[in-house]
Amino acid sequence: MELFIILLIPVIVTFVCIIPVKGYMLSARATIIGSFAVLVVSSSMAFAPGLSAHGGPIAFGGWLFCDGFSALIVLLVSFVGFTASLFSLGYMKRMETEMETEYEPGQFRIYYALYNLFLLSMLAVPIFSNVALVWIAVELTTLLSVFLVGFENSSEALEAAWKYVVLTCMGAAIALVGVLILYWGLRLTGTDQFTWSQLFHAAPKMQPVFLKTAFLFILIGFGTKAGLVPLHTWLPDAHSQAPSPVCALLSGIETTTALYIIIRLVPLMTTISGNMASPWLITFGMISVGTAAFLLIQVKDYKRLFAFSTIEHMGIILVAVGLAGSAANLGAVSQIVAHTITKSFCFFAAGATLLVTGTRDISRVRGLIRTSPAAGAALLVGGFAIAGAPPFAVFVSEFSIIRAGLAAGHYLVIGGLVLFIVIAFCGIMSHINGMVFGIPLEKTAAKPVLPAACKFALAIAVVPVVLFGIYYPHAIHTLMQFAALSMGR
């Protein structure tokens, strides 16, 4: 029943959003209340005693399901959805009054309607049990977010939206063939229900060639959506041109939902002798981390900086999953959690900086801590947290991955990973350092006041970033262990 409510709330809010009333405050408030309700329901589901690594609530005759891993992803989506809806309120107010382009209230209502539908599609990915339906849900995340990417309607935003659609649709077509091959293999074992749990049980009976081919197609197809190198080129564009709250959703959680599907296939692959998934995951992951680490150094736009850091973190998660073993799996799960909460906070900080300075250019933002202490402090904390400095969540998760890798004897992989993480750290911090400290430029002290809603969103989003760096509450730690268990057999 919770599963149904989680999907129902965004639908209702979407209908509220498109009611043609004066202004857009109704839709903004409805979105905040709706996403908060989703957060409450999903946390009550995630921390319910009935949930385990391979079991949990089922609804609609098995069409909707939820195990530990799904519950974790749903919780993360709803958390980012809530904080981003708060940030949207302040961001949209500012866009209405002070940006050059003229907006009508109707456009904001459409923004909120799309926002809720986008949230719905991302909630549907982990909740749907039928793999074909999951593919459709992923396709819907693209279709619903593309208008959000192009919302600011500048030529750059349209260029970004175009690249986003073209590349992710290519990925979707490739992934579709993978999904169909998976079904073919499943059918030959005599099973007809195309669900994750059926796949899990039937995998040992399936012929390895089907699993291998399907895995490769799905890795490349959904890897495009997750921003893995070499099909990452859309990601920095789309994630830098979208409005900042949407960036937080795109970068923080949408990429993770694509990875979720790849990770779901990993326990199926371990049934094949000589587990072939690991080398592929580690290779793709290392290439992504390495490329992103070097591209981070040369960026000129601070939203692109965080976008490249997303590619880096997707690579780290993939490497951690590829290392296999319970310790590495737990590291991968905590990296997923840490990346989602930290990256969404980073994009809020970037959005706050954009509101205060009016430019995305790194070289034109100097001495932010003096012109706007709130935005400056947020950017500094975000930079440190995402680069992996203690005492923040990313440090803990990266450390646990490194420790797990060393314990399992993967010295070469871990050596490369540490090198790239250090390079990325230097790249991020040199840019952030110049922006936050440095000597303020004369012209940029124009609008130093942040809207209250943005400050509030920043304050809420920073709590888990700091908390999970020091201590995981028991309930969350249990949930993460369930998720890690469902990555193995």
Next chain:
Amino acid sequence: MIQVNALAGGLFILTVFGIVAMRQVIGILRLFVAQSILLAGSACILGYEYSSIHLFVVAGITVFTKAFLIPWLLYHMLTHEIHARREITQVFNIPVSLFISAGLVICSYFMVRPLLNTDPSAFLRVNLPIGVAGLFIGGYAVIARREALPQLFGILTMENGAFLAGACIAPNLPLMAELAAAFDVLIIALVVGLLTRSINKRTGTTLVGRMTRLKEE
């Protein structure tokens, strides 16, 4: 039946090559319609053989959306673009592109061989490698073409290839997925079509190759 399906498959791969080789948008559009009808024909034959109602529905949706609706929408929304008598810019020239496409076909045959060994059906031998080849060549067309509309046809060719392969490997997958997937294609076309329109309005051209503001230096 097997021979008719093989003929449809052979013509399908020819249209895929044609989409890489065509110099004008209107030609690509016509070839794409032919390609979609061939896909529908193949789906009907397979639907008859496997006695699957789903495939007939897929064929119906394909004819309706890809052979009528999408061409009609593009024709009316982008009349000027469609009829432009200029050549489409490509990264490589056409002989090189065709050579690469031929390589991709061989590659796809190699790729699906282990899968074909598990099932001796004659339909699979035609549809699966050709579908995968369509997927790859469509992907190549997206990368090699530099304008919005030809890129769109590249994506649609990829989808056609995926469904040609899908018709033989998953004929009994419950209808809902295919229905929604085909529906997706329509929305994609709409989204992309609208975007093409607004890109055109903003930048005065649909030449994606000229959109170079967002890149690494």
